Amino acid sequence: MPAPSVTVRVPAKVNVQLAVGGPRPDGFHDLANVFLAVGMYDHVTATPADALTISCAGPGAEDVPLDAGNLAARAAALLAARHGRRPDVHLHIDKDIPVAGGMAGGSADAAAALLACDTLWGTATPRDELLALCAELGSDVPFSMVGGAALGRGRGERLTPLPVSGTFHWVFALADGGLSTPAVYRECDRLRGDRPVPEPEAAPALLAALRDGDAARLATAVANDLQPAALSLRPALADTLAAGALAGALAGLVSGSGPTCAFLTDGAESAAALAAALVAGGTCRAARATTGPVPGATTLESHA
Numbered sequence: 001m002p003a004p005s006v007t008v009r010v011p012a013k014v015n016v017q018l019a020v021g022g023p024r025p026d027g028f029h030d031l032a033n034v035f036l037a038v039g040m041y042d043h044v045t046a047t048p049a050d051a052l053t054i055s056c057a058g059p060g061a062e063d064v065p066l067d068a069g070n071l072a073a074r075a076a077a078l079l080a081a082r083h084g085r086r087p088d089v090h091l092h093i094d095k096d097i098p099v100a101g102g103m104a105g106g107s108a109d110a111a112a113a114l115l116a117c118d119t120l121w122g123t124a125t126p127r128d129e130l131l132a133l134c135a136e137l138g139s140d141v142p143f144s145m146v147g148g149a150a151l152g153r154g155r156g157e158r159l160t161p162l163p164v165s166g167t168f169h170w171v172f173a174l175a176d177g178g179l180s181t182p183a184v185y186r187e188c189d190r191l192r193g194d195r196p197v198p199e200p201e202a203a204p205a206l207l208a209a210l211r212d213g214d215a216a217r218l219a220t221a222v223a224n225d226l227q228p229a230a231l232s233l234r235p236a237l238a239d240t241l242a243a244g245a246l247a248g249a250l251a252g253l254v255s256g257s258g259p260t261c262a263f264l265t266d267g268a269e270s271a272a273a274l275a276a277a278l279v280a281g282g283t284c285r286a287a288r289a290t291t292g293p294v295p296g297a298t299t300l301e302s303h304a
């Protein structure tokens with residue numbers, strides 16, 4: 001008999017549009033956040049244990065906190081409290097999503113931990129309650145659970161699924177080290193100064209390009225209001241973006257709060273060639289070609 005355990009696979013995200021409003025009284029920003037889940041995955045395995053413990057392996061694992069502050073640990077504790085039980089589980093995170101990379105790696109692990117623990121414990125939490133718990137944990141966590149493509153309103157947690165035709169081909173240029181999301185939002189506010197900030201809105205042309213599966217039109221519409229702030233904090237990212245443009249990307253932008261840069265291409269071959277050119281150019285640590293949309297958190301193995 002294998003030890004009882006549940007493994008959940010969860011994707012990274014890229015924001016094809018991130019429109020950021022002014023700061024709210026609660027410190028967050030209202031967003032129009034067009035999420036796309038892409039084929040770069042963390043795996044979270046939940047196994048019964050005497051207490052809530054956590055381990056992590058993979059690139060950047062040494063930067064992941066292994067205490068109760070880890071978002072996956074907080075997810076397990078929140079679900080246990082909701083069901084009046086002890087969070088007696090070991091969570092192992094196999095990381096492939098860059099740590100603090102602007103691709104929702106921590107949020108992905110939280111969504112995966114919720115689903116893995118719910119399955120392991122047989123607590124059968126209704127989907128809408130799971131999504132409410134996701135929203136309590138962080139703005140991007142609900143999207144990590146649902147995947148696909150979605151428009152996030154509010155601080156990004158109020159989701160509307162978006163129709164997408166076909167598959168978009170992306171290359172992600174991974175940077176050395178991460179960027180702090182709160183620091184990037186603060187820098188965005190600082191750069192804007194006293195200028196009035198319009199209400200964030202999803203661009204109709206961008207939504208139409210996603211719906212039609214039209215990479216060339218999507219390329220003209222992608223936009224990230226956090227990009228100037230990420231570039232201000234990490235000026236070298238301008239070299240990465242320039243290298244991608246020179247190597248023929250349809251579009252390039254900073255992913256979320258960065259420092260990962262995302263490049264849209266017109267197919268698998270162009271993506272592979274672009275990834276090779278980016279690595280050869282030496283403006284990034286690594287480059288990964290992949291596609292989106294892909295499904296959200298998914299249970300792979302269950303020996304519960």
Ligand code: C5P
Pocket residue numbers: 027028029030031137138139140154155156181182183185
């Ligand atoms: O929701 P989450 O905990 O992932 O957010 C991390 C930080 O990012 C927040 O503490 C806040 O500084 C910033 N943030 C924001 N507006 C949002 C989402 C995040 O200012 N809509």
